[in-house]
Amino acid sequence: MAPEQIRQVVLDILARIAPDEDLSDLDDAIAFRDQMELDSMDFLDIVMELRKMYRVQIPEEDYENLVTMASTVSYLTPLLKDVDSPA
Amino acid sequence: MTNAEMYNSRIVITGVGLTSPIGDSLTDLRGNLLAGKSGVTEFETRYMPPVLAGVCHFDALKYQKRKEVRRGTRAGSIAVYCANEAVNDAGFDWENVARDRVGVYLGITEHGNVETENEIYEIGKFGYDTSVWSHHHNPRTVANNPAGEVTLSLGVTGPHLTVGAACAAGNAGFIQGLQMLRLGEVDMAIAGGVSESIHTFGIFASFKSQNALAHHDDPTKACRPFDTGRTGIVVAEGGAICTLERLPDALARGAKIYGEIVGHAMNSDATDFVLPDRNRQSQCIELALKRAGLTPQDIDIVSSHATATEQGDIEESSALAAVFKDHPNVAINNTKSFIGHAMGAAGAIELLGNIPAFDDGIAHATINLDHLDPNVPLTQIVANEPRQLDSVDCILNNSFGMLGINSVLIVKKYQD
Numbered sequence: 371m372a373p374e375q376i377r378q379v380v381l382d383i384l385a386r387i388a389p390d391e392d393l394s395d396l397d398d399a400i401a402f403r404d405q406m407e408l409d410s411m412d413f414l415d416i417v418m419e420l421r422k423m424y425r426v427q428i429p430e431e432d433y434e435n436l437v438t439m440a441s442t443v444s445y446l447t448p449l450l451k452d453v454d455s456p457a
Numbered sequence: 458m459t460n461a462e463m464y465n466s467r468i469v470i471t472g473v474g475l476t477s478p479i480g481d482s483l484t485d486l487r488g489n490l491l492a493g494k495s496g497v498t499e500f501e502t503r504y505m506p507p508v509l510a511g512v513c514h515f516d517a518l519k520y521q522k523r524k525e526v527r528r529g530t531r532a533g534s535i536a537v538y539c540a541n542e543a544v545n546d547a548g549f550d551w552e553n554v555a556r557d558r559v560g561v562y563l564g565i566t567e568h569g570n571v572e573t574e575n576e577i578y579e580i581g582k583f584g585y586d587t588s589v590w591s592h593h594h595n596p597r598t599v600a601n602n603p604a605g606e607v608t609l610s611l612g613v614t615g616p617h618l619t620v621g622a623a624c625a626a627g628n629a630g631f632i633q634g635l636q637m638l639r640l641g642e643v644d645m646a647i648a649g650g651v652s653e654s655i656h657t658f659g660i661f662a663s664f665k666s667q668n669a670l671a672h673h674d675d676p677t678k679a680c681r682p683f684d685t686g687r688t689g690i691v692v693a694e695g696g697a698i699c700t701l702e703r704l705p706d707a708l709a710r711g712a713k714i715y716g717e718i719v720g721h722a723m724n725s726d727a728t729d730f731v732l733p734d735r736n737r738q739s740q741c742i743e744l745a746l747k748r749a750g751l752t753p754q755d756i757d758i759v760s761s762h763a764t765a766t767e768q769g770d771i772e773e774s775s776a777l778a779a780v781f782k783d784h785p786n787v788a789i790n791n792t793k794s795f796i797g798h799a800m801g802a803a804g805a806i807e808l809l810g811n812i813p814a815f816d817d818g819i820a821h822a823t824i825n826l827d828h829l830d831p832n833v834p835l836t837q838i839v840a841n842e843p844r845q846l847d848s849v850d851c852i853l854n855n856s857f858g859m860l861g862i863n864s865v866l867i868v869k870k871y872q873d
Contacts, residue, residue: 387527427588
């Protein structure tokens with residue numbers, strides 16, 4: 371998947387785990403937690419969804435890479451480079 | 458006990474919130490009970506053909522965000538809905554209530570089966586890889602979950618717990634609240650019972666294996682307590698929660714008073730895992746009457762527990778016959794015939810659906826009673842059509858459960 375497709379995957383995950391949030395103006399450079407209600411259990415949902423969807427195992431020491439949309443996409447790009455994008 | 462202490466120990470119902478297969482408010486539930494409307498429908502469950510169930514249709518988003526619904530449990534949503542409805546109905550100035558003096562006490566038949574089954578189903582899609590088992594599983598399945606979700610919703614910082622009491626749980630929740638008020642542990646109790654049981658296949662499959670799961674071509678006729686044509690239990694979901702207060706507190710704030718809990722009792726059969734015992738049941742009823750200072754002749758309506766299993770119906774009716782043999786005019790009715798067995802919520806819903814009788818004097822019916830089982834030794838059952846009584850001052854509510862747990866509550870029309 372290309373970075374833009376990965377961004378959409380993460381956006382779709384956020385929409386499922388935070389269904390009350392308006393994500394249309396999400397700023398990729400600002401921490402998720404600073405622009406939406408997202409606690410540690412929600413954050414683990416992001417990790418879990420990626421694990422379920424793409425068998426991506428993200429070790430706890432790498433969680434710091436999932437702070438913003440930009441950092442998340444950057445971190446996932448090499449891990450998902452050989453994965454087909456969702457239909 | 459001094460007169461002042463006795464006065465302060467009087468516990469009254471001041472607010473009601475409920476959801477049931479035939480109504481998400483007391484007004485709607487009562488209207489459908491008097492109209493004879495069943496809430497039993499066909500229902501899809503996993504791994505087995507469609508079953509019959511009582512399904513609720515309340516709006517969970519009335520008091521929860523979508524994220525809270527997703528994160529919590531169905532029992533939690535039911536509890537949050539009912540508790541908020543009760544608190545609103547009671548007319549509290551909630552922001553100024555001392556919420557560290559509020560307790561939440563909810564009866565449950567079971568909790569966690571739904572969530573565990575869901576997770577096993579989910580990891581089954583991944584070859585039973587436990588690394589995709591949800592981190593939400595534990596907070597969803599801790600036994601206090603439904604009561605805990607109420608505290609989160611209402612900002613209650615006093616005690617909360619669930620009371621595991623099988624199908625006696627609805628009454629048990631009220632009794633726990635009453636006792637905590639009398640002990641001075643809290644100044645207001647949010648008490649009742651909830652159930653999400655229809656969302657696990659296991660409860661249906663287990664009753665099916667026990668030859669105790671109801672079936673009928675017409676779902677509305679499936680639940681038939683006391684009737685020779687009964688085929689077993691219809692499982693339902695639901696919840697019913699009251700705000701309970703000490704009488705002086707309720708009067709001081711000018712609260713509406715639905716009724717006073719004047720008698721209660723719980724005991725155990727100590728005889729069998731599933732089969733009930735008429736002797737212990739009648740003892741439980743008599744203990745509640747004694748504590749209330751009442752005789753059987755003082756009771757106007759008996760809300761029966763009968764689930765439409767042969768032995769359950771016969772044991773309870775025999776217990777009632779023993780206690781009420783000299784009271785031919787008592788009206789015995791049954792709510793499960795309308796909505797099925799709402800498990801942990803059953804006793805609470807069944808009691809509350811009868812409470813408006815204090816005002817309208819009507820005993821709602823037991824529907825689907827076409828051929829009274831000759832082994833049911835009762836002449837006082839209100840069959841199929843509501844019965845207008847001269848007046849209703851006392852309602853006795855039976856609620857019994859597996860492992861031989863019995864509970865009885867007596868509510869009296871409020872009088873000074």
